Amino acid sequence: MFSGAQISLYPMTDDFVGVIHGALGALDPYRDQMRVSTDDLSTLLVGSTDVLFPAMRDLFVAAAASGKHCVLHATVSRGCPGEPDDPICTPSSSMVSALPLEERKQAALAAVRETPMTGETVSAQFSLYVLGIDQHMDEIYGCIDFLKQSGVFHSSKNFCTKLRGEAGAVFATINEAFCRFGPTMGHVTLDITVSAHSPSPS
Amino acid sequence: MFSGAQISLYPMTDDFVGVIHGALGALDPYRDQMRVSTDDLSTLLVGSTDVLFPAMRDLFVAAAASGKHCVLHATVSRGCPGEPDDPICTPSSSMVSALPLEERKQAALAAVRETPMTGETVSAQFSLYVLGIDQHMDEIYGCIDFLKQSGVFHSSKNFCTKLRGEAGAVFATINEAFCRFGPTMGHVTLDITVSAHSPSPS
Numbered sequence: 559m560f561s562g563a564q565i566s567l568y569p570m571t572d573d574f575v576g577v578i579h580g581a582l583g584a585l586d587p588y589r590d591q592m593r594v595s596t597d598d599l600s601t602l603l604v605g606s607t608d609v610l611f612p613a614m615r616d617l618f619v620a621a622a623a624s625g626k627h628c629v630l631h632a633t634v635s636r637g638c639p640g641e642p643d644d645p646i647c648t649p650s651s652s653m654v655s656a657l658p659l660e661e662r663k664q665a666a667l668a669a670v671r672e673t674p675m676t677g678e679t680v681s682a683q684f685s686l687y688v689l690g691i692d693q694h695m696d697e698i699y700g701c702i703d704f705l706k707q708s709g710v711f712h713s714s715k716n717f718c719t720k721l722r723g724e725a726g727a728v729f730a731t732i733n734e735a736f737c738r739f740g741p742t743m744g745h746v747t748l749d750i751t752v753s754a755h756s757p758s759p760s
Numbered sequence: 761m762f763s764g765a766q767i768s769l770y771p772m773t774d775d776f777v778g779v780i781h782g783a784l785g786a787l788d789p790y791r792d793q794m795r796v797s798t799d800d801l802s803t804l805l806v807g808s809t810d811v812l813f814p815a816m817r818d819l820f821v822a823a824a825a826s827g828k829h830c831v832l833h834a835t836v837s838r839g840c841p842g843e844p845d846d847p848i849c850t851p852s853s854s855m856v857s858a859l860p861l862e863e864r865k866q867a868a869l870a871a872v873r874e875t876p877m878t879g880e881t882v883s884a885q886f887s888l889y890v891l892g893i894d895q896h897m898d899e900i901y902g903c904i905d906f907l908k909q910s911g912v913f914h915s916s917k918n919f920c921t922k923l924r925g926e927a928g929a930v931f932a933t934i935n936e937a938f939c940r941f942g943p944t945m946g947h948v949t950l951d952i953t954v955s956a957h958s959p960s961p962s
Contacts, residue, residue, distance in 0.1 A: 564885070564919055566953065568831055570776035575959065598960040599885050599953055602918055629770055631833050633887055633951050635919045683766070683801050685835055687889050687949065716804055717766055717837045717949070747889065747919070749835050749951040751768065751801055757777065758800040 559648075559743060560641035562604040563634040565614060570627040577628070581620035588613040593646065600633075606649040607636065611733035619676045619725050622754035634736065634748040649737070656742075659700045666704050666734035673730035680725045681760050682752040683718040684732055689745040701739035705731065712760075718749070722760055728752065761850075761945055762843035764806040765836040767816060772829040779830070783822035790815040795848065802835075808851040809838065813935035821878045821927050824956035836938065836950040851939070858944075861902045868906050868936035875932035882927045883962050884954040885920040886934055891947040903941035907933065914962075920951070924962055930954065 569577035585594070592605035592613065603610055618630040636647075657665070688698065702719075705711050708731040710723035721728050732750060740746045771779035787796070794807035794815065805812055820832040838849075859867070890900065904921075907913050910933040912925035923930050934952060942948045 562918060564917065566831070568770040568772060570770060570772060570774075572772075572774045574772035574829065596960070597917075597922075598958040598962040599883055599922065599955055600917075604918070627776065629768070631953065633919050638919065641918070681801055685949065685951075687891060689889060689891065715766065715799075716764055716806070716843070717835050717840065720799075720801065747887065747951075749887075749949075751833065753801055756800040758798070760800040 559637050560604075560644050561607055561610065561636040561647040562602060563610050563614065563632045564600040564602055565617070565630060565632040566600045567617065567621055568629040568631070569621055569624065570629075571624070577621050577624045577626060580624065581617055584616040584620035585613055591646065604644065604646060606647050607733065607737050608649045610634065611729050615676065615725060615729035618680075618752055618754070619678050622678045622680070622725070625755060627755045627757065628753070630750075630752045632748065632750045634750065635745070636736070637743055637745040639745060659696065662738045663700055663704045666738045667707055669734050670708050670727050670730045673726040676725040678725040678754055679723065680728050680752050680754045681712070681756065682721045682728050682732065682750065683715060684748055684750040685718045686735055687747045687749075688740045689747065690741070697739045701735050704739070705735060725752075725754075761839050762806075762846050763809055763812065763838040763849040764804060765812050765816065765834045766802040766804055767819070767832065767834040768802045769819065769823055770831040770833070771823055771826065772831075773826070779823055779826045779828060782826070783819055786818040786822035787815055793848065806846065806848060808849050809935065809939050810851045812836065813931050817878065817927060817931035820882075820954055820956070821880050824880045824882070824927070827957060829957045829959065830955070832952075832954045834950070834952045836952065837947070838938070839945055839947040841947060861898065864940045865902055865906045868940045869909055871936050872910050872929050872932045875928040878927040880927040880956055881925065882930050882954050882956045883914070883958065884923045884930050884934065884952065885917060886950055886952040887920045888937055889949045889951075890942045891949065892943070899941045903937050906941070907937060927954075927956075
């Protein structure tokens with residue numbers, strides 16, 4: 559299966575280039591497990607979901623450590639038809655959808671609890687799209703039930719779900735929603751926005 | 761049918777609040793045709809697609825006129841199950857999918873040609889998701905064919921399509937892709953990123 563993300567980092571400061579360059583080192587521990595390429599709109603990360611979400615988390619937390627208002631946007635995809643299967647995308651641990659739904663919910667909650675703290679509080683919103691023939695509504699409802707128990711659920715908004723809390727738990731929650739629910743080999747995508755240090759009330 | 765967008769504007773400058781506030785007046789001509797509400801992550805616009813895309817275009821062009829590197833992100837949706845039908849969302853002109861595919865392609869190309877110039881050149885990328893049972897691959901291929909003839913097609917990327925050109929034509933092209941293809945009353949969403957004045961080569 560092919561998996562990856564188009565990610566963009568937006569530091570709201572005159573020194574946005576400096577903040578981005580200062581944060582890129584956070585990707586170094588993951589570079590041998592991903593392919594990375596950049597244009598003027600986004601950076602493509604191709605790799606397993608085990609690596610994508612921690613890499614996005616560490617990049618974003620490094621940028622947010624500048625104290626500036628920073629936003630990360632990501633378009634994440636797995637199982638896209640027409641993309642070649644790629645060994646670099648094979649996850650080691652998640653997507654165990656042979657397990658019953660309730661067991662997967664509990665595993666997802668445990669994964670969120672075990673995720674490391676980062677010291678940054680963030681707001682996030684995301685849309686999860688399960689594409690193809692079978693909409694798996696039981697899976698979607700199971701995922702929503704997991705989100706509400708995740709400890710970082712904030713609210714349902716039009717077209718997306720809002721989370722707020724410790725960055726580690728927020729990224730882990732989105733990771734688990736993406737990997738543990740829906741068809742194991744199906745085409746699933748995310749539209750994610752994560753924000754820190756916004757001057758607007760959350 | 762319900763339609764709307766969660767939009768966010770990211771000016772990469774210390775004065776991001778000033779740039780955003782300075783651009784908001786561009787929404788005034790559309791406000792009586794939309795409902796608007798804002799939190800720390802995005803602004804929800806609920807209205808017909810006839811209004812959503814011109815409103816997003818004018819807001820973004822007004823922000824980009826600052827000369828700063830600015831990005832607009834939008835999550836756009838029509839036909840989302842569970843959302844109430846709403847008269848404010850009824851389009852006056854587009855979504856004429858009773859017409860044959862080839863006629864719709866020609867109508868979409870004509871609409872792009874007729875769109876007003878804005879004076880801003882932008883890069884954009886978007887993902888179009890047709891949700892539900894029938895994937896309408898003929899519709900998708902028809903849409904891709906339209907995009908390649910639109911005059912602003914740049915390249916196919918992983919998970920999205922990149923456009924580059926005059927902002928009027930870019931927004932009109934995304935609008936036409938969203939409205940003229942796929943099931944008329946189906947659930948269709950977009951994940952859009954538009955960028956101006958990036959220091960990175962396009």
